[in-house]
Amino acid sequence: MPVAYSAVGFEVCHIDRPDDPRVEAYVSIRERDLVGREGRFIAEGETVLAVLLRQKLHAVESVFVLDKRLPHIAHLLQDVPATVPLYVASREVMDAVAGFPIHRGVLAVGRRREQGEAAAFLAALPERALVVGFVGLANHDNVGGIFRNAAAFGADAVLLDDTSCDPLYRKAIRVSVGGALCVPFFREASAHALVDLLTDAGFSVLALSPRGMDTLSALEPPRRAALLLGTEGPGLPDDVLARCRTVSIPMHGTFDSLNVATTSGIALHHLVSR
Amino acid sequence: MPVAYSAVGFEVCHIDRPDDPRVEAYVSIRERDLVGREGRFIAEGETVLAVLLRQKLHAVESVFVLDKRLPHIAHLLQDVPATVPLYVASREVMDAVAGFPIHRGVLAVGRRREQGEAAAFLAALPERALVVGFVGLANHDNVGGIFRNAAAFGADAVLLDDTSCDPLYRKAIRVSVGGALCVPFFREASAHALVDLLTDAGFSVLALSPRGMDTLSALEPPRRAALLLGTEGPGLPDDVLARCRTVSIPMHGTFDSLNVATTSGIALHHLVSR
Known part of the structure; x- marks a missing residue:
């Protein structure tokens, strides 16, 4: 259940275990790139997240941020629509989910929208x-x-x-x-x-x-x-x-x-x- | 001592052991980049070797090639001056010298010439x-x-x-x-x-x-x-x-x-x- 994160002024979902099903789309990112992503894609880093939130071509499914980075990118996260879950975890949990160290601590999952013919x-x-x-x-x-x-x-x-x-x-x-x-x-x-x-x-x-x-x-x-x-x-x-x-x-x-x-x-x- | 390599028609020096002092400049290439190279540099791959042999700004000190690649790049190696030693080794020896797998099997050491004021x-x-x-x-x-x-x-x-x-x-x-x-x-x-x-x-x-x-x-x-x-x-x-x-x-x-x-x-x- 989302809880208000007082320091930044919007709701976040804390992820405490790497096997939490809510962050399944972030599991073993590297391998997933190779075996197929079912129309999903991973956006990494602050700059790319800013573009993802601004563009209208594709859908944003969720955002996943390192707890320590949260205050620093609060200006960006205010643009995350209320319907998009914002997951937060410790360094240990986030790296265990992704399968390698996420240095910049900012990930998001989007879903491709087909552009027609x-x-x-x-x-x-x-x-x-x-x-x-x-x-x-x-x-x-x-x-x-x-x-x-x-x-x-x-x-x-x-x-x-x-x-x-x-x-x-x-x-x-x-x-x-x-x-x-x-x-x-x-x-x-x-x-x-x-x-x-x-x-x-x-x-x-x-x-x-x-x-x-x-x-x-x-x-x-x-x-x-x-x-x-x-x-x-x-x-x-x-x-x-x-x-x-x-x-x-x-x-x-x-x-x-x-x-x-x-x-x-x-x-x-x-x-x-x- | 260089020996004629009959298949390619020019002289090569076979390197049989990773600790052969003649290939000392190729030892642990990655670390050497970090700790200083005393005016030397490493050229990798066939395309860069071709440029190195063509340019006149810097000196070529030696060339080090995987034995299996030798026949395939013979056209290039004919441009190596007779004064520049051409070392040849097996995959096992070459990788042990360099400290990581040299996929393309072509290395050279050059020495920078200062260009003056x-x-x-x-x-x-x-x-x-x-x-x-x-x-x-x-x-x-x-x-x-x-x-x-x-x-x-x-x-x-x-x-x-x-x-x-x-x-x-x-x-x-x-x-x-x-x-x-x-x-x-x-x-x-x-x-x-x-x-x-x-x-x-x-x-x-x-x-x-x-x-x-x-x-x-x-x-x-x-x-x-x-x-x-x-x-x-x-x-x-x-x-x-x-x-x-x-x-x-x-x-x-x-x-x-x-x-x-x-x-x-x-x-x-x-x-x-x-």
Whole structure:
């Protein structure tokens, strides 16, 4: 039963044992990421919790905070809706639940809301719109980094193929600083299905590639622009490139290497600031 | 004594015991990063080794390769100068030397060459030049990421203050994909000393800040441009900003957050492509 926590002025539920069923969604977080999360995701840390509470795309199920951190993040917790339970535990209990030390002492569980059909979503976007697509991106740091940039530059949506990793994986959310919770995303069956969708919705698909025909800095941004990114090594497949307008970022001498998240930041900045 | 390795056509030294003094520089790599490396650094992986062998700033002291990888990277090893020993060991011996599993089986030790005085170096740069400066960057991922971008966009030098981390830390080199080995860098006593040096050498110091007066996309790049970066949270100190031309990258709505390495990529791209 929730009790008033006088120091912060709102109700909390004290968790005294790691096997308390109310915090079942926080048990062995690391393993859970691997075996499936049934539409749930874990938000970690104060900054990401602030984004989670502000965004409207996904649902917040509960918040779980280290007792000692409670007074320090009271300003944030006041934004937790009254219907969302706020669990509090000691360091010992919290770490035993999560399965490893939660240094920052701030966790939350959210539940993904499906965003409907990508085709309908794209069709309903304004005449001037910006989408990011990615193909074969299995690295959580890169996917998180791209979502951080997509959120910072106001992309309307992300489309990803079936071989890219889940943007709501814990580490991807953390690296995105919550950006993965702010940008609607849709998963399509293949890179070609993704290009079909974008083309049908009137998007000009700009595929970034070291072999690209156009130079990014000289590109006049199309009104409906979709930026397509592949993995750092092999890049986008040739048959996908053949269907897109290919764009390159010229580099210096023999050092021909940019991180794919950095590349997305450079390209998004160009597209929104011209 | 080196023996010819018939399968690859050049001489190698087989290491049969982890305590062989010839591989002493590879012992307990992780701990050594923390306690000081006496001007040496560790390059890991095939891509970084290729950069190390190509660059001319620093010296290569030795190369240490897993026996099974030898045939696969023979094309690379042919570029190892005859004066540089090439050590080869089994998985068991290599891991015992390094103190942890070297998955990719490719290591090298280099020795930093000092680049002389920063003032003289800056003065000798051509009339059109580009320098990156950073203040308080203690995160190896970010420092590595910035060096990767500095190398990709042909920056002439990096200046760092005394609170920033060593670019030749193992992880920074790895994240930079070798960029940290290609761009000359100089460490100065403080952020102000750094701004003094740049100003004296005729550089326009562009400090990136969310509160910057100029917008990056509208900025006409100065002929001698120095890009100054601070940490993601607090940013550059006010008294440093007051001495610079401040530049911002406008972002969308309330999501005001770009990674500092991504920011460097966006700004460098703008400076070299206008």
